[in-house]
Amino acid sequence: MAALETFAATRSKLFAELQEDLKQRGNPSVNISRFLDCLTATTEGGKLNRGITVVKAGYALLPNPPTPQEHAHLRILGWLVELFQAAYLVWDDMMDGSEYRRGRPCWYKGEGVGLTAINDACMLKSCIFMLLRRHFRGHPEYAAFVELFHEAAFxxxxxxxxxxxxxxxxxxxxxxxxxxxxxxxxxxxxxxxxxxxxxxxxxxxxxxxxxxxxxxxxxxxxxxxxxxxxxxxxxxxxxxxxxxxxxxxxxxxxxxxxxxxxxxxxxxxxxxxxxxxxxxxxxxxxxxxxxxxxxxxxxxxxxxxxxxxxxxxxxxxxxxxxxxxxxxxxxxxxxxxxxxxxx
Structure with missing residues (x-):
């Protein structure tokens, strides 16, 4: 449970970074608010198994106890997988005509959303590469991270x-x-x-x-x-x-x-x-x-x-x-x- 809470806490930090990136691009506040609503709605309520798997696997693979930076990096990579999952679930729900996801109406079923959920899912996926660049551009496997996400998408x-x-x-x-x-x-x-x-x-x-x-x-x-x-x-x-x-x-x-x-x-x-x-x-x-x-x-x-x-x-x-x-x-x-x- 403690690991889950620690992992979940990273989400707020990443969402704040994405909000700041949107502001720097001159986005109207309504765009920012709408997108933050999408980020929250599509990543809440899940079991977070995919993201937590990144963290647990990393802890098992590191030769020494993880440093604070390694803790943070593994949690960020985990959330990138959760963003990937969120984007594809939005598309999947629309294509299947699903009504509910994680006990609540699917994102595209929300008031004022509809087909604009297609673009919302595209933005969720784009956030993966924004955050990868911000946090891992100096990592020796940065290019491999990018290629792996592209391969997963394909x-x-x-x-x-x-x-x-x-x-x-x-x-x-x-x-x-x-x-x-x-x-x-x-x-x-x-x-x-x-x-x-x-x-x-x-x-x-x-x-x-x-x-x-x-x-x-x-x-x-x-x-x-x-x-x-x-x-x-x-x-x-x-x-x-x-x-x-x-x-x-x-x-x-x-x-x-x-x-x-x-x-x-x-x-x-x-x-x-x-x-x-x-x-x-x-x-x-x-x-x-x-x-x-x-x-x-x-x-x-x-x-x-x-x-x-x-x-x-x-x-x-x-x-x-x-x-x-x-x-x-x-x-x-x-x-x-x-x-x-x-x-």
Whole structure:
């Protein structure tokens, strides 16, 4: 809890810096006020797991106890990941037509926001590079930080493209395991799991080519597991706990659940899925959920989760930390943070 409070406290300092940058550019006060409202609304209420992962990974990688400057730098890098997350959630909510995020109306649903949220998300993303320049221009890995965020952006957008085009087609036969894997690795896993750890490795001077490669291999697999959890919670989770109402079924999303249902269903169930999956209305949603229940998708998920956790742990245990390999303790920390979550 203390680590979370310390991390959260850094946000006010960074927001004050961004406010000052806007003033220096001659922005009207109304612009500044509006943007600060956006910064606050889109970064509040989350678990902050991605940002805190940067900090915890950095502490584990530094050869000595962190100095005050290292403490501050790791927290700043963590908040840059949270800003990245905020920008893409704004875009994602708009594209999915979502109503709620973190227990409150999505940013674009706010009074007077609407489509201007597109530009708000662009500004959130631009703030990452403003703050990187301010705090890390003298760091030996500054260029690598910039390139990593650009790579994360491209991968996320590539995954989003595949996600939205698959949903738009509405064709159950297109929702294959291979397509699902591509979406999960790019849209979610890269920025949610590899980006935070790679930033910490770069900052701490622990980013050998072999170490980054090991980290990416494991963390992308962990990220796919995380996305499967998300898919399950969208349908079977409690909105009072998750903070959002599930939209995957009516949104015709390519999820782990529908991939399993497509492979396990008989001809009649497949016809029902084609008729109701992606259609608006609670009757269609209940029909799809009924098929999921008939197929025992919830039991299948429980068995999968137990098996997958064992596989991921074995993958970590098999790594060689010598010759610049990634520290197993960092990967174990990440895996432990998402095991059997309910939101």
């Amino acid at each position: 991968r996320t957008e590539l995954g989003q493209l595949c996600d939205t085009t698959t949903a738009a087609s509405g064709q159950i036969q297109d929702m294959t395991a291979e397509r699902y894997e591509f979406i999960a690795r790019n849209k979610t896993a890269f920025y949610s799991f590899y980006l935070p750890v790679a930033l910490a490795m770069l900052y701490c001077g622990q980013a050998s080519e072999e170490g980054l490669g090991q980290a990416k291999s494991v963390l992308l697999d962990i990220g796919v597991y995380f996305q499967i959890q998300d898919d399950f919670l969208d349908v079977f989770g409690d909105p009072a706990v998750t903070g959002k109402v599930g939209t995957d079924i009516q949104g015709s999303k390519c999820t782990w659940l529908v991939v399993q249902a497509r492979e396990l269903s008989d001809v009649h169930q497949q016809q029902a899925l084609r008729e109701s999956y992606g259609q608006k209305g609670m009757d269609h949603e209940r029909r799809v959920k009924g098929i999921f229940s008939e197929l025992g998708i919830d039991v299948l998920y429980t068995d999968f989760e137990k098996r997958r956790l064992g596989e991921l742990q074995a993958q970590i245990n098999a790594l060689d930390e010598s010759r610049g390999g990634v520290k197993k303790a960092v990967l174990n920390m990440v895996l432990d943070s998402i095991q059997q979550r309910d939101k």
